[in-house]
Amino acid sequence: MSNAPDAVKPASRLSRREALRLLNTGAAVGAAAWCLGDPLSAQAEPGSWARATSSTKVSFPKGSIIRTVLKDIPPEQMPAGSVQFHQHLGGRFAPTPPPGPNEIAPGVVAPKNEAEYIDLMVEELKMARVEGLVCLADPGSYRDAHTIENLKQISLRSNVHVVLGGGYGQDLAMASRYPEAVKKMSEDQLAEELIRDTPTQRWGAYGEISTSQPTRPEDKKVLRAIGKAALKTRLPIFTHTPHAGCSDCAIDQLDAFESVGVDPHRICIGHLSTIKPDAEPLGQTAKLLGKRGAWLGFDTVGHVMTQSMIPEQHKVKYFLALLEMGFEDQLLLASDSTPVPLLKANWGDGYGALLKQFVPKLSYAGVSDRVLHKILVDNPRRFLAFVPA
DSSP, X not given: OOSSOOOOOOOOOOOHHHHHHHHHHOHHHHHHHHHHTOGGGOOOOOOGGGGOOOSSXXXXXXXXXXXXXXXXXXXXXXXXXXXXXOOOOOSSOOOOOOOOTTXXXXXXXXXXXXXXXXXXHHHHHXXXXXXXXXXXXXXXXXXXXXXXXXHHHHHHHHTOEEEEEEOOOOOTTSSOOOOHHHHHSOHHHHHHHHHHHHHHTTEEEEEEEEOOSSOOHHHHHHHHHHHHHHHHHOOOEEEEOOTTOOHHHHHHHHHHHHHTTOOGGGEEEOOGGGSOTTSSSTTHHHHHHHHTTOEEEEOSOSSOOTTTOOOHHHHHHHHHHHHHTTOGGGEEEOOOOOOGGGSTTTTSOGGGHIIIIIHHHHHHTTOOHHHHXXXXXXXXXXXXXXXXX
């Protein structure tokens, strides 16, 4: 089997007799296999959405590609499976803080060095791939060559495609801040820098482009610069609106991009699922954005988001409302982040959280496999595909 990412292949199922034999004779081996990524552990397959087909045939402009950290892929050749437009790998080892006073030692499963970090990420993505994940977009600001090389290793070894997002963002409610150099650069200088760095860092999108609440003048400058760069490179853009929920910020972002001529069909406004239930009539902001042609990002689902704490029940209701409004061709899904406690090695669903937690809720609520297939498989390929300049 090739090491390059390829199509999802459902694992073969064990018969009851085979399963009992393994349990009786190899429990210890089975436990070790789970930790080491042995094929014996992959006794699962994606949900029924993966075997469905969309009600409409997806098509792409001639010459389109999806640019991954390893290679350019024609979108129609992307393996069948879930493409998630916003997840976080990082690509660089950072020590996990020691357990706090109220936590039980040894605490979380955490890597001790960079080699262990890469091994852990590879295993997490391998397990998510069994659940149907074939590609994710990993946003970040500027990455050094070493970090990019780590992400290449993780992608190659896990058989999951990784699209790198690039650009600058700022959210004053979080740790994200513009570098001083960016604050001093003009809009056009910043756009030229982004255009130069796009091929050298092998970006496949600009994202996640974050803004503060309320949107500040320097935020709008950066948004316009990224828009100008996107006009030259033709890359798609996905954004971060504040997790506290900010309808005005979402509109500001689209306004800024459109002011320099970016087609809304190349833009996904992110974190719409963090708009508070009592902040507006259900789906009001998303409806305004959707009518202008933008993609609608539900990229905070499948796990607890402590900054917003909106119940998944409401997010399902919100999502159904947007389907009722006719936006199924513009909806995108992802989980956003996977902090250490949410890795499968610890207590979470890892990079399969969207597929294991949120998608079954949509299915239970009556969303058909055909629609789920479109939103999980076809829509993100359409969003990430571009014709290189």
